[in-house]
Amino acid sequence: MTLLIKNVYLIDGMGRAPAKADVLVKKDRIFAIGSFPYYQANQVIDGMGAYLAPGFIDINNDSDKYLTIFSNPSQKDLLLQGVTTIIGGQCGTSLAPLIYGSLGVIKNWSDINSINVNWGTVREFLNSLSRRVLGVNFGTLVGHSTIKRDLIGEDFRDLTKNEINVFKGILERALKEGAFGFSTGLSYQEGLGTSYEEIKSLLSVVSKYKALYATHLRDEKKGLLPSVNETINLANDLKIKTLISHFRPLIGYKKDYEQALKLISENLNVAEIYFDIYPFSTSTVAVSTFLPIWALRGGERNIKENLKNLAIREKIIGELPRFKGEEVLISYAPRHPYLVGKSLKEFSDNRNLEVRNGLLALMELTDFQAVVFYKNISILGVKEAMRHSQAVIASNSAAFADDFKVLKPDRALKTFPKFLEMAEKSLQGLLPIEEAVKKITYLPAKILGLKNRGLIRDGNFADLTIFKDGKINTVLVNGKIAVRNGEFQNVLGGRVLKREL
Structure with a gap:
């Protein structure tokens, strides 16, 4: 099985300037790099002047x-x-x-x-x-x-x-x-x-x-x-x-x-x-990461006990970061999917809570498993x-x-x-x-x-990406076309990698 990628500007990964080239792939490897106007491959991809990168x-x-x-x-x-x-x-x-x-x-x-x-x-x-x-x-x-x-x-x-x-x-x-x-x-x-x-x-x-x-x-x-x-x-x-x-x-x-x-x-x-x-x-963080470091010590059981203690709870609230509730979005809430997409302000308002109290309530409701977006x-x-x-x-x-x-x-x-x-x-x-x-x-x-991997070079695995103007057109994984014309092809060519000693 051979695949010819032509009419691309090759970016090899080493930081060299793009250069016009064709790339020939055989099975899962890059077989040759050069100019192959007459090569009869089983498949041809015309890059139409786009970049080809590892x-x-x-x-x-x-x-x-x-x-x-x-x-x-x-x-x-x-x-x-x-x-x-x-x-x-x-x-x-x-x-x-x-x-x-x-x-x-x-x-x-x-x-x-x-x-x-x-x-x-x-x-x-x-x-x-x-x-x-x-x-x-x-x-x-x-x-x-x-x-x-x-x-x-x-x-x-x-x-x-x-x-x-x-x-x-x-x-x-x-x-x-x-x-x-x-x-x-x-x-x-x-x-x-x-x-x-x-x-x-x-x-x-x-x-x-x-x-x-x-x-x-x-x-x-x-x-x-x-x-x-x-x-x-x-x-x-x-x-x-x-x-x-x-x-x-x-x-x-x-x-x-x-x-x-x-x-x-x-x-x-x-x-x-x-x-x-x-x-x-925007950061994506587990809700527990808002807690002060001292409050995290001792594990989850200790955190829950601390939140039940009104004096400690008030101390924690006083040390929470200042943020706008509308800028914190709930991304993941196991067993409570209805919360996904809501802001912390919405969550807090629905419970008549100030947002920092609302944050602690969200932690307790989701057993500390909620994840939020936070613009910081x-x-x-x-x-x-x-x-x-x-x-x-x-x-x-x-x-x-x-x-x-x-x-x-x-x-x-x-x-x-x-x-x-x-x-x-x-x-x-x-x-x-x-x-x-x-x-x-x-x-x-x-x-x-x-x-x-990571370089376009003869003998390397054919993990390749064609793109232009920030848009991905074609992706090969170990020589298999996984994405073509920006569409997923439902072809899975990945492998488990082990570090070689």
């Missing part, structure tokens, strides 16, 4: 956290954005390894009873997923919170020396079995208060295997600079490749963010640090950050089925087209198109150590 790599994806990698295996909304590969296991949360077979760590994001867990180790998880048909390629990191929760429950304390040794053994096995790296979520319940020494000890295993460390920072607000400094120190001490997850310029912290970017730039000679970001002004990101800061040499673009979202009871965020539908549109429009002055493509192809592949 398939886009979403290095921070949540389709595992929401379990839509199982319930929505086509991942259609990602394919329609030109994405061919996604990486899960972010922010300390992964679907493997599981010591006791429980997915309790993701219960605030998904209905964990909706699937049958028939795996424990990373190898078993990837093998189980391999038996399913997927629309995109999928790889995973190993989550700190997933393993720690299994080891000590909701105690959320520092690990003992023996527990760290057990953890290191589990982590080493996971990396040997194909995980691309290790992630922490240091501002989530399970990650709160985790010591520098604990992280450093665990990262010694990641460093040994030259894998990736991805981290959700301890603090993205007043403590942003110390959090970034800590990350730089870990990267330097362990000589480890590091990715700061969804590194957002939050409104009200402009100077802190600018200084943090400067810190990263100034330390590139000692610390290989990257960050991912998306081109929108400076779009001007985002545009500046995306130009940074260490920035990669990621959705930080899941691909939801059309019947999933959720309000889909923009970044679930158009992260990559929006970024390309911003780059292509000269008025934005964002990036040359070849540099923009590099940030969603070669650079994430390099960070991950992902071989034979």
Whole structure:
């Protein structure tokens, strides 16, 4: 089976300027690049002057956290954005390894009873997923919170020396079995208060295997600079490749963010640090993340007890961030789908509550499982950050089925087209198109150590995307046409990916 893509401007992923070329695909690989006006292929795609790029790599994806990698295996909304590969296991949360077979760590994001867990180790998880048909390629990191929760429950304390040794053994096995790296979520319940020494000890295993460390920072607000400094120190001490997850310029912290970017730039000679970001002004967050850090300690049981105590409840309300209720939208509310799409103001008004009291009521009603949209990101800061040499673009979202009871965020539908549109429009002055493509192809592949993808090169897998004016026309996944003329073809060519040692 041969496929000829002709009349395109090839952007190879390395940052080179577009060049007119034809690309010949045989089976699942790129066979040749050049000019083939007389080649008789089984199929021909005429790009009509559009760009041809490597398939886009979403290095921070949540389709595992929401379990839509199982319930929505086509991942259609990602394919329609030109994405061919996604990486899960972010922010300390992964679907493997599981010591006791429980997915309790993701219960605030998904209905964990909706699937049958028939795996424990990373190898078993990837093998189980391999038996399913997927629309995109999928790889995973190993989550700190997933393993720690299994080891000590909701105690959320520092690990003992023996527990760290057990953890290191589990982590080493996971990396040997194909995980691309290790992630922490240091501002989530399970990650709160985790010591520098604990992280450093665990990262010694990641460093040994030259894998990736991805981290959700301890603090993205007043403590942003110390959090970034800590990350730089870990990267330097362990000589480890590091990715700061969804590194957002939050409104009200402009100077802190600018200084943090400067810190990263100034330390590139000692610390290989990257960050991912998306081109929108809205965050998608679990409702519990609004709570002050001290109120999150002790786990969910302790939070519920605190909210029953009127004095503590008032203290929490006093420390909640100031926001406009109409700018907070309920995106996901398990067992209460009628709430999806309502603003926090509507929810609160219906209960005769002030919005901050309403927020706590929403937490209690949904058992802390609600997810909301929250406008708290400076779009001007985002545009500046995306130009940074260490920035990669990621959705930080899941691909939801059309019947999933959720309000889909923009970044679930158009992260990559929006970024390309911003780059292509000269008025934005964002990036040359070849540099923009590099940030969603070669650079994430390099960070991950992902071989034979992320570049248009002879012998590489035929993950390819044709686009123009920010619109995706055609997508190939391992040589199979998944999207043509902007329409999903119901062809699923994805594979489970394992890191090669």
